[in-house]
Amino acid sequence: MTASRGLANPRSRELGRRAGIGLRHPHVAELIDRPPPGLAWVEVHTENYMVDGGPRLRQLELIRGRYALSFHGVGLSLGSADPPDPDHLARIRRLADRFAPALLSEHIAWSIEDGHYLNDLFPIPYTEEALSVVARNVALAQDALGRPLMVENPSSYLRFVDSTMPECEFVAEIARGAGCGILLDVNNIHVSAHNHGFEVADYLEAIPGAVIGEFHLAGHARCEIEGRPILIDDHASQVDEVVWRLFDATLARHGPRPTLIEWDNGIPPLPVLLDERAKAQGRLDRIARDDARADAA
Amino acid sequence: MPVPTLREMQAAFAAGVLDPSLAGRIAGAIDSDGMAPERRLAIYRNNTLASLRGLLERTFPATRHLLGPERFAGIALAFIRSAPPDRPQLAAYGAGFSGFLEGWAEAGPLAHVGDVARLEWAREEAYYAANAPTLGPAAIARIPVERYPKLRFWLHPTVRLIWSAGPVHSLWQAALAGSADQPLAGTLKKAAEQVLVVRPGMTVVTRPIGAAALVLLEALGAGLPLAEAATRAQAADAGFDLQRSLASHLAGGSFASCG
Numbered sequence: 001m002t003a004s005r006g007l008a009n010p011r012s013r014e015l016g017r018r019a020g021i022g023l024r025h026p027h028v029a030e031l032i033d034r035p036p037p038g039l040a041w042v043e044v045h046t047e048n049y050m051v052d053g054g055p056r057l058r059q060l061e062l063i064r065g066r067y068a069l070s071f072h073g074v075g076l077s078l079g080s081a082d083p084p085d086p087d088h089l090a091r092i093r094r095l096a097d098r099f100a101p102a103l104l105s106e107h108i109a110w111s112i113e114d115g116h117y118l119n120d121l122f123p124i125p126y127t128e129e130a131l132s133v134v135a136r137n138v139a140l141a142q143d144a145l146g147r148p149l150m151v152e153n154p155s156s157y158l159r160f161v162d163s164t165m166p167e168c169e170f171v172a173e174i175a176r177g178a179g180c181g182i183l184l185d186v187n188n189i190h191v192s193a194h195n196h197g198f199e200v201a202d203y204l205e206a207i208p209g210a211v212i213g214e215f216h217l218a219g220h221a222r223c224e225i226e227g228r229p230i231l232i233d234d235h236a237s238q239v240d241e242v243v244w245r246l247f248d249a250t251l252a253r254h255g256p257r258p259t260l261i262e263w264d265n266g267i268p269p270l271p272v273l274l275d276e277r278a279k280a281q282g283r284l285d286r287i288a289r290d291d292a293r294a295d296a297a
Numbered sequence: 298m299p300v301p302t303l304r305e306m307q308a309a310f311a312a313g314v315l316d317p318s319l320a321g322r323i324a325g326a327i328d329s330d331g332m333a334p335e336r337r338l339a340i341y342r343n344n345t346l347a348s349l350r351g352l353l354e355r356t357f358p359a360t361r362h363l364l365g366p367e368r369f370a371g372i373a374l375a376f377i378r379s380a381p382p383d384r385p386q387l388a389a390y391g392a393g394f395s396g397f398l399e400g401w402a403e404a405g406p407l408a409h410v411g412d413v414a415r416l417e418w419a420r421e422e423a424y425y426a427a428n429a430p431t432l433g434p435a436a437i438a439r440i441p442v443e444r445y446p447k448l449r450f451w452l453h454p455t456v457r458l459i460w461s462a463g464p465v466h467s468l469w470q471a472a473l474a475g476s477a478d479q480p481l482a483g484t485l486k487k488a489a490e491q492v493l494v495v496r497p498g499m500t501v502v503t504r505p506i507g508a509a510a511l512v513l514l515e516a517l518g519a520g521l522p523l524a525e526a527a528t529r530a531q532a533a534d535a536g537f538d539l540q541r542s543l544a545s546h547l548a549g550g551s552f553a554s555c556g
Contacts, residue, residue, distance in 0.1 A: 047385055047386060047387065048388075050386045050388065051388050051425035052425060052426055052427040052428075053425070053426055053427040053428035053429075054424050054425050054426065054428065054496065054499065055424070055499045056425070058499060074385070075384075075385020075386070076385070077385070080307065081302070081303045081304035081307055082304075085384070087384070088384065088385060088386075091386070110307060111385065112385065113307045113308060113310070113311035114308065114311070115383055116311065116381040116382070116383065117381065117382040117383065117384055117385045118311060118314060118315075118345045118381060118382075119345060119348050119349055119352075119382060119385075119387065120314075120341055120344045120345045120348065122307075122310060122314075122341060124303075125303070125306060125326075127300075127303075129302065129303055130303050133303055157337050157340040157341065158327050158328065158334070158337035158338065158340075158341075159327070159328040159330065160306070160326055160327060160328060161325075161326060161327065161328050162300050162301075162326065163328075196330070197330075225332055225336050225340075226331075226332050226333065226336060228331050228332050230332075230340070232340070
C-alpha cells in the first residue's frame with residue numbers, strides 16, 4: 001500500500017508532507033519578520049511578481065530566504081485554442097530561474113481570447129478536440145519552461161452540451177497526453193460535483209495518483225440562482241467540513257502530498273490562516289502515522 | 298447545427314462575458330441543467346468584471362473619491378469593456394484609464410480628474426519600475442565646475458512627471474484624505490501644480506515642483522546638456538534657481554547617473 005503512495009513528482013519531495021499557505025500581501029511583512037513555527041513553504045501567484053523592480057520582488061527575495069516556494073500561475077490560459085504566449089512563458093521562466101520554486105502549476109482553464117485577458121478561469125468543453133489542444137499547450141509550456149508543470153482540476157458553474165467525457169477523465173487524459181503532473185484541488189472537486197451532480201468517489205478513482213504532486217484546499221460560498229443552490233469557488237472563507245472529509249478520503253486513496261490552504265478574498269488575520277494550515281498538517285501527519293504502523297505490521 | 302470549434306466557442310464566450318447583450322451567441326452551447334444558460338454565464342461575467350473593477354479601484358483611489366464610487370464603477374466598467382487587459386500581467390493594467398477619463402471630463406470638481414488619474418498611474422509605474430542606484434551630491438562634487446555646462450543627467454528609471462492645468466497634487470492629497478466636497482472646492486481654486494514622482498529606494502515619493510523645475514527635468518530627460526536645459530527652465534521662469542533645484546534632485550534621487 002505505501003509503495004504506491006510514492007511522491008511521483010521529485011519536486012514534491014522537497015516540500016514532503018507539509019501544509020503551506022498562499023502568500024497574500026497583508027501577511028507578507030509578518031511572515032518576513034516572524035516566521036511562524038511549522039510553516040515550511042508558501043505559494044504565490046506567479047503573475048503578481050511579473051514586474052521590473054520595487055518592493056514586491058524585494059519581498060519575494062526575503063520570503064525565499066525563509067521558506068520554500070511554489071509558483072501557481074493564473075494567466076497561461078492552457079485551455080485557449082491558441083498556443084500559450086511565448087512572452088508569458090519567458091516571464092514565468094525568468095522568475096522560476098531567479099527564485100527556484102519547488103513546485104510550478106497552472107490551471108485546466110482558459111482566460112485569453114483574441115489577445116484579451118479576462119482575469120478569470122473559464123471552463124473547457126470536454127471534447128477530443130479540446131483534449132488534444134490542452135495536451136499540446138501543456139507540452140509546449142513544459143518545453144519552454146524546462147520544468148515539469150502540474151495542472152489543476154477546475155471548478156465550474158456550467159457545462160457544455162458538446163462535452164463527450166466526464167471532467168475527471170479529461171483531467172486524467174491531459175496528464176497522460178502531456179506527461180504533466182496534477183495539482184488536485186479538493187475544494188474544486190466538491191464545488192464541481194455539487195454544481196454538476198457527479199460522484200466525488202468516481203472522480204478520486206479516475207485521477208492517476210502517481211502524478212498528483214500537490215493538493216489545494218479552500219473555502220467556497222453557497223448561493224441560490226433561480227431557486228437552485230450553486231457553489232461558488234470564492235476562496236473567501238474557511239475550508240468547509242464536507243471538503244475536510246473529502247480531503248480525508250483523498251489522503252486515504254492517494255496518500256499525502258504537499259497541501260496548500262488558499263484564501264484570496266476577504267483575507268483573514270494570519271493566525272486564522274495558520275489555524276487552517278495546522279488542520280491540514282494534522283491530517284497529513286495522521287496519514288504518516290497510519291503508514292508507519294502499516295509498515296511496522 | 299454543427300459543433301462549434303473550440304476557437305469559435307471561446308470567441309462567443311468571451312463576447313458574452315464582456316457584454317450581456319451578446320450572451321445569445323454562446324447560450325446554445327451551454328447545458329442549461331435547470332438554470333438558464335445566460336444565468337450561468339453571468340456568474341463568469343460577475344467574476345471577471347468585479348475583479349478588474351476592484352483592480353482599478355485599488356490603483357485609482359483618489360480618482361474614485363473625486364468621481365464618487367458609483368460614477369467610478371460605471372466608467373471603470375465602460376473602460377474594461379472597451380479595453381480589457383492585453384496580457385495576464387495586471388500590474389500593467391490601467392495605463393489607458395486616465396486617457397479614457399479625459400473623454401468624461403467636465404467642469405467643476407471633475408475638471409482635473411484625468412490629471413489625478415495620471416498621477417495615480419505614475420505612482421503605480423514608479424512602484425513597479427526597475428530598481429537603480431541614485432546619483433547623490435557627493436558624485437557631483439567630484440566633477441570639475443568647468444564641465445557642468447556640458448554635463449548630461451540620466452533620470453532615475455522610476456521618475457514620472459505630471460503636467461497639469463490644475464492643482465493636481467492638492468486634489469490628489471485632499472481626495473486621499475477623503476475630504477467632503479466643500480474643502481475640495483477650495484482646493485480647486487489653488488494655482489496649477491506640477492508633480493514629480495520618483496522611487497529612489499523602496500518608497501514612492503510624490504512631490505509638487507515648479508513648472509520651470511519640471512521643464513529642466515524634461516529637457517535633461519530628453520538628453521540635453523545642463524546649460525541648455527537650464528536655459529529652457531529659465532525661459533519658463535526667469536527667477537528659476539538652478540543650483541537649488543539641482544541640489545534638491547540630487548538629494549531626492551531624481552537622477553541615476555551623469556556624464
